[in-house]
Amino acid sequence: MKARFRCAVALVPLLLMPLARGAERTAGSSAGSGKETPEAASTRSVSGEGGGVYHLLRRGQTLYSLSRAYGVSPGTLARVNGIKDPTRIPAGKRLFVPGATRLLDLPSPAGPLLSWPIQGRVTSPFQSGGRLGHEGIDIDGVMGQEVRAAAAGKVIFAATRQGYGEMIVIDHGGGLATLYAHTSRFLVDVDDVVEAGDPVAEVGRSGNARGAHLHFEVRRDGRPVNPLTLLGDETASPR
Numbered sequence: 593m594k595a596r597f598r599c600a601v602a603l604v605p606l607l608l609m610p611l612a613r614g615a616e617r618t619a620g621s622s623a624g625s626g627k628e629t630p631e632a633a634s635t636r637s638v639s640g641e642g643g644g645v646y647h648l649l650r651r652g653q654t655l656y657s658l659s660r661a662y663g664v665s666p667g668t669l670a671r672v673n674g675i676k677d678p679t680r681i682p683a684g685k686r687l688f689v690p691g692a693t694r695l696l697d698l699p700s701p702a703g704p705l706l707s708w709p710i711q712g713r714v715t716s717p718f719q720s721g722g723r724l725g726h727e728g729i730d731i732d733g734v735m736g737q738e739v740r741a742a743a744a745g746k747v748i749f750a751a752t753r754q755g756y757g758e759m760i761v762i763d764h765g766g767g768l769a770t771l772y773a774h775t776s777r778f779l780v781d782v783d784d785v786v787e788a789g790d791p792v793a794e795v796g797r798s799g800n801a802r803g804a805h806l807h808f809e810v811r812r813d814g815r816p817v818n819p820l821t822l823l824g825d826e827t828a829s830p831r
Contacts (some may be wrong), residue, residue, distance in 0.1 A: 649685045654764075656678075706742040706770070706810070709808055710806050712805075728807050728809030728810070730805050742810075745763050760780070771807075771810075772793055774807050775798065776793075776795065
């Protein structure tokens, strides 16, 4: 009797093995039925911990305003959307915001499109065309006064240019660029990404300048436009 009992006990593991294999196959089948689609897997791999929304970029909105609103870095937004130049994103483009759980309704910028680069009085107005044309405005300042970016964008030029002296150019995307001349010191480098109000230079008198002031130009699609059409009060503070 004891021998038969020992044989029966020895057979138990062998009898249970097929049941275990069947359970594994059943579990594998259940997991397979819930397998992610390639689209879902792609979304998950892009957004990290699930989710994400597509935001339709409206006029006046930038990669940087989306970054602030959704709490996602500009670098991440540029990477997941395949953006090589964040300053050239046209309005109407759909941008994927990884990790976002709901779509935000960002308010369109109110008032002037550009902020004043320095606080001061306009001493020389914009004059288009002609031999004595003045393609920007001169704003009175003091040596060493901080010059701030008029809008978010990317620094595309920071060097000395004849007549302009120490000069910075910022590309804001959509064909809009701003130029800051006669500065005394650069606070940014080429390829730096800046926000509106970020310090980019200091007021000086380099180049063909009479006294310390800032020469400020606005270019749209490469053509100079009157900065006052995009700015507020002539003595408004940039902050």
